[in-house]
Amino acid sequence: MKGSDRLKGASVLVTGASGMLGRKLIRRLAPANQITGVSKSGREGAFACDLAKGADVGKIFSRNFDLVIHAAAYSDVDGCEKEPQLAHEANALATKNLAALCGQKGVPFIYVSTDYVFDGQKKSPYRETDATGPVNIYGLTKLEGEYFTKQLAPLSAVVRTSWLFGEGNPKSFVNAITQRLKTEKVVRVLADQEDSPTSVEDLSEAIEKIGAHWLLHKAQKPFQDVFHVCNAGSTTRYGLTLKIREVLGLENVRVEKMDKEEIKNRWALRPLYGVMSTDRYERFFNVKMRSWQESLEDYLKEEEHASKVTKKDKN
Ligand SMILES: NC(=O)c1ccc[n+]([C@@H]2O[C@H](COP(=O)([O-])OP(=O)(O)OC[C@H]3O[C@@H](n4cnc5c(N)ncnc54)[C@H](OP(=O)(O)O)[C@@H]3O)[C@@H](O)[C@H]2O)c1
Known part of the structure; x- marks a missing residue:
């Protein structure tokens, strides 16, 4: 690690x-920094602002920021396919507006992107230099966001990540399947995609390291970078469900593999393989990403503990 890996006394805009990610970032950064959450x-x-509306974004920038972390997105992959205009506005246009203002004002900009910018045909982990080729509207509009970041924000980093888990979104896979494992006797899930489940806790730590490094060392001269940040190892949704079942001690629930054809309302194609190499990030900052199993176990145990405390408080 070169220099301090914590931000201190900085004015940070978090979208x-x-x-899931924005909440975790704010919780992490708020004690030592001045945070504007949108x-x-x-x-x-949070402040209410549709980032796709340029004039509204301009108003937020009446404040001065040392760093902008752009974690907002239309992240529902099937929703993006059904509502491509909304996806374009939230993922591409919003990023364009923010990147342009960061560019004009010389503010470092971190854009959170996704492994879904790749086509999923590779058989080994994707590197930052690999060709992109999204197979759905979500991936395409996030890639547009990367393009605007590169074009408009000379001080910028694109951080690609995958299959996030954390509190705050009951529809996210880990939270939804945990609920089902607790209430159903048989849970059927897909095993068609291979990817790296990633904790928003670990991703937030990485984003802070990147921001802190640049504020300390590089903010005076142009830099543009891409980092892949996800937990180590990979699995399918089936494998992920088995691990959740094990951690929660719910072995009495049967977990079965299901076919894609059984799913209704699956509008978007998915890249079948989204695993990314984190070598570049790990070497740059001299760190090792935790395994997805270790991070998942920590998250589920914390959630179990929090829900027991809440129940006790209610009684
Ligand atoms: N979730 C994953 O598995 C995953 C995987 C790879 C990459 N990523 C990327 O990681 C980042 C964080 O994802 P997440 O799962 O934490 O997202 P999330 O839980 O779905 O939250 C999305 C956030 O974006 C805000 N938002 C959406 N459209 C907006 C707009 N037009 N203007 C302003 N705010 C807007 C939402 O605000 P409201 O709540 O007020 O609507 C919400 O705060 C995103 O960039 C996503 O593309 C996610």
Whole structure:
């Protein structure tokens, strides 16, 4: 690690403040920094702002920021396929507006992107230099966001990640399947995609390292970078479900593999393989990403503990 890996005393704009990653970033950074959190609806105490509306984004920038972390997105992959215009606005246009303002004002910009920018045909982990080729609207609009970041923000980093888990989104795979394992006797899941489940806790730590490094060392001269950040190892949704079942001690629930054809309302194609190499990030910062199993276990145990405390408080 070169220099300090924590941000201190910085004014930071975090978008997606009501989302899984944004909430975690704010919780991590707020004690030592001045945070402005923005979301579309203004949930979770965030400022309400539709980032696709340039004039509204301009108003946020009446404040001065040392760093912008853009974690907002339309992240529902099937939703993007059904509502491509909304996907374009939230993922591409919003990023264009933010990147342009960061470019004009010389503010470092971190854009959170996805492994879904790749086509999933590779048989070994994707590197930052591999060709992109999204197979769905979500991936395409996130890639547009990467393009605008590169074009408009001379001080910028694209951080690609995959299969996030954390609190704040009951529809995310880990949270939804945990609920089902607790309430159903048989749970059927897909085993068609291979990817790296990633903890928003570990991703937030990485994003802070990247931001802190650049604020300390590089903010005076142009830099542009791409990093892949995800937990180590890979699995399918079936494998992920078996691990959740094991950690929660729910072996009495049967977990079965299901076919894609059985799923209704699956609008978007998925890349079948999304595993990314984190070598570049790990070497740059001299760190090792934890395995997805270790991070998942920590997350599920914390959630179990939190729900027991809440139940006790209610009684
Ligand atoms: N989830 C994953 O598995 C995954 C995988 C790879 C990459 N990523 C990327 O990681 C980042 C964080 O994902 P997440 O799962 O934490 O997201 P999330 O939980 O779905 O939250 C999305 C956030 O974006 C905000 N938002 C959406 N459209 C907006 C707009 N037009 N203007 C302002 N705010 C808007 C939402 O605000 P409201 O709540 O007010 O609507 C919400 O705060 C995203 O960039 C996503 O593409 C996610």
